[in-house]
Amino acid sequence: MFRALLAATLALVGEVVGCHLVVHAAELPPEVTGDTPAPEKPTAYYWHVWTDEKGVSRQTRCELSAFEKQSMGGAAPQWNNRLSASKAIVITAVQPVGWVGEWHENPMPQWIVPLSGRWFVETMDGTRIEMGPGEASFGNDQNSRPDARGRKGHRSGTVGSMPAVLMIIQLEQGAATGQPCRFK
Secondary structure, eight states, X not given: OHHHHHHHHHHHSOEEETTEEEOOGGGSOHHHHOOOOOOSSOOEEEEEEEEOTTSOEEEEXXXXXXXXXXXXXXXXXXXXXXXXXXXXXXXXXXXXXXXXXXXXXXXXXXXXXXXXXXEEEEETTSOEEEEOTTOOEEEEOTTXXXXXXXXXXXXXXXXXXXXXEEEEEEEOSOOOOSOSOOOX
């Protein structure tokens, strides 16, 4: 069995250097490495905090799919999805353990990306989403209206025993109301 696998491997790619077998794993087919091939055009996901036509904040899980294979700065091509060409302000925020920001709107449309720790966002419709590193939220609940309990926008805060370190990218563009999944 081992000799057959070795022969097949050498036939595919690889070379013998002295007494060492060098196999170029990147060139092996997925059935040998156990990897699944990358999709032709990738998708990614984000949570969109948005305001409906009645002024109620909601959250929707949205898909980013408008990727194009391009080079950045002369590097090898990669999949890029250019979401916005507006000016932006970049902020790093550290929310301490136990921090809660009671009901408020996002000051402007903004991406919030956890770098470490965990945080939550709760919207007026009762949806609560917890996020950690590798997840993203687009805060776009401007123009929400207070409900019967005085809640407006969303509340957010840290989860667990670590501070939440967030990268916030505020976009200098107008708020969109009544439309989930603003970016594709």
